[in-house]
Amino acid sequence: MSIIENLELTAKNDYCKTLKELTPAELHLCLGKAMMGEIADTWEKCQKKEASKRRAYYFSAEFLMGRMMYNNLYCMGILDTTKKLLKSKGIDINVFEDIDDAALGNGGLGRLAACFLDSAATQEVPLDGYGIRYKYGLFKQLIEDGYQVEIADNWQRFEDPWCIRREEDAVEVKFQDQTVKAVPYDMAVIGYGAKSINTLRLWQAEAVDEFDFLAFNASHYDEAVKAKNDAENISSVLYPNDGTHEGKLLRLKQQYFFCSASLQDIIKRYKAKYGNDFSKFSSHAAIQLNDTHPVISIPELIRLLGLEGIGFEEALDIAQKTFAYTNHTVLGEALEKWDKNLIREILPEILTIIERIAIHEYNDMHAKGVSDEQFAKKMAIIDGDLVHMARLACYVGSYVNGVAWIHTEILKDDVLKEWYELYPERFQNKTNGITQRRWLGLCNPELSDFITERVGDGWLKDLSVLKGLEKNIDAKTVRAFNTIKKKKKTQLANYIKDTEGVEIDPSFIFDIQVKRLHEYKRQLLNAFSIVMIYNKLKKGELKDWQPTAFIFGAKAAPGYARAKAIIKYINEVAKLVNNDPDTKDKLKVHFVQNYNVSYAEKIVVAADFSEQISTAGTEASGTGNMKFMLNGAVTLGTYDGANVEIAQQAGIENEYIFGARVEEIDELKANKSYNPREVYDNNPEIKAVLDTLVDGTFSDGGAVGEGSFAELYTAILNGTAWHDPDHYFLLLDLQDYVDTKIKGNKDYQDRTAFGKKCLINIANAGMFSSDRTILEYAKDLWHVK
Ligand SMILES: *Cc1c(COP(=O)(O)O)cnc(C)c1O
Secondary structure (H helix, E strand, O other): OOOOHHHHHHHHHOOOOHHOOOOHHHHHHHHHHHHHHHHHHHHHHHOOOOOOOOEEEEEEOOOEEHHHHHHHHOOOOOOHHHHHHHHHHHHHHHOOOOOOEEEEOOOOOHHHHHHHHHHHHHHHOOEEEEEOOEEEEEEEEEEEEEEEEEEOOOOOOOOOOOOOEEEOOOOOOOOEOEEEEEEEEEEEOOOOOOOOOEEEEEEEEEEOOOOOOOHHOHHHHHHHHHHHHHHOOOOOOOOOOOOHHHHHHHHHHHHHHHHHHHHHHHHHHHHHHHHOOOOOOOHHHHEEEEOOOOOHHHHHHHHHHHHOOOHHHHHHHHHHHEEEEEOOOOOOHHEEEEEHHHHHHOHHHHHHHHHHHHHHHHHHHHHHOOOHHHHHHHHHOOOOOEEHHHHHHHHOEEEEOOOOHHHHHHHHHOOOOOHHOOHHEEEEOOOOOEOHHHHHOOOOHHHHHHHHHOOOOOOOOOOHHHHHHHOOOOOHHHHHHHHHHHHHHHHHHHHHHHHOOOOOOOOOEEEEEEEEOOHHHOOHHHHHHHHHHHHHHHHHOOOOOOEEEEEEEEOOOOOHHHHHHHHHHHHHHHHHHHHHOOOOEEEEEEOOOOOOOHHHHHHHHHOOEEOOOOOOOOOOOOOHHHHHHHHOOOOEEEOOHHHHHHHHHOOHHHHHHHHHHHHHHHHHHHOOOOOOOHHHHHHHHHHHHHHOOOOOOOHHHHHHOOOOOHHHHHHHHHOOOOOOOOOHHHHHHHHHHHHHHHHHHHHHHHHHHHHHHHHHHHOOOHHHHHHHHHHHHHHHOOOOO
């Protein structure tokens, strides 16, 4: 039976409706289920296959999967036929745009996990994911009067066809004050061509027994309800607010919850095969810890092995061979440290094990000749009342990897220097990547056809094939590319018009910055540059300025006041330049609402310039930059993260690189010789820009000079109790940034030369496939390939 016949039958049986009568959510469910039926046999075979070989497991607090329908149709090779079949029934496949993204993540780290699963399935790497099935994903964002408004993301409100509940594999997870049931939901991860299917297992927290006898005894009814709510609370929201003690406990519970459940699951499967002989455990399982969130797995594995009769030393040795840790940040405040007392409160046994590891560590380091001073300052897993999760992972793990060349160098030279000196063989670089199936094949069929016509379709599974494009970039090819780019810009403009009611002229340059909102990513620097350009245009400078649309998309963490102020500031800038008759034909600023994976698929394809402007030394890698490159945008960026490798691959002359390099920033920090006030006093254009924060040009809703904009102003010029003035060096880079922007604007006008740069970027994007990355993990870290 074909999928469509199947579909009509389900519509009739389940809803007494014809296909056309189904709501988008119903149709999504019917089609999703029909597709799951189609792949069921292959999936089962894949889960049983190679049970005897080593498997890798990716532990991650986030999986930012995005919308599954189109991707799964695409990977199953039935997107076009399904589109036609639905059309023949009077249904536009775009109805699925109404279905929410699976947004079980915040940003890059979560999207990386999703790209890795896709690549592993496609490249037949035995990798399964483990995470949390949050009831509410990352909030949905509205922009109202220029402010961010957050709406709960109730993504499961219409059943989810992609996950199968596996009641039989439920396990219990115990805390000091509570025991909960962890129920797995398995999502099929369909490799390209649907020959290989891996599994993402997401745990949901529930009461151990919902129909506990207590519930039937009226006097205990409230207790039973409370137990149920307390249990479900654990997998309720992504990153609960950790400003309170309760919030911190909940976060720790979340981490332990999914780590414990996943490890119990892996041990159960191992025992089914090998019984109680744990000598082969580490050659059976490799566990990758995506950042520090799952590092609590280390003491938990030791605890679980203890229950199997394995002594501490042996269990520690097994853990050391099983785990590997990926570091995602060099920002000190983001390297997790847990208060001992907090761990003791809910996981006393785990704390005891961590303490044993810490003693073992001390003896080990002592024997290796590490001085007590260095140990105490830089390496102690337990430092006073704090447990350093990154240190725990460095000590008890087989590998530590950074996510871009420069990032790994910074880990080795600075952040984890002492660890590198002790265990140089453990340190590896694994530059991030993105899946070309979603980020080119699916989101840019026009460019995909253009590429396939020229180099064949081998790029779908081997992105290095793109290099072949470089051979003959003649004027005709460039014109064909430019036509496609214009088409994608028009599509985005139409989408923005339809969904947000804002008109953007597709003949404008599209200069785009989309990513989480954070000070280090410097969206404020971008906004400043626009104000500076606006001022120049008002003065009649920049005579041959090519009209430009600056498009932003970003969510600010709900408790991050400065990030929210920056969103408001950008929207104030938009209001000014979009409405000024002198500039509205030359500048357009738009902040899109609710930037997420599905929005990214529409945006990255439409950019001429990709803004990647973090302070050098702060962005670990970036993956947004790779999506833009692959779709033929040039990078306007600093020498930071994977931008370094992007410039290396495509040639620095084909990007717009500006600003201070890491060495320079390091030196300024070391000498304490950076003085933003000096820049402000000596550069009247910069002063004029900065003054807009306090002179009433823009409104932050508060009194002039007192509200959140004034706070930004003070943070830059005076600093605060917790940071130096302008700690992300906006003023240091602003002039060079604006100059570079103006140069890019001028270059753009030679459509052939500029289009050629874009094409060279595409041709050299091969190394940024997550296929390459995952094959490196498989070979160098997991030894499964
Ligand atoms: C790729 C992606 C990111 C990561 O972007 P960076 O620019 O690397 O920070 C964040 N959010 C979404 C929705 C993405 O698709």
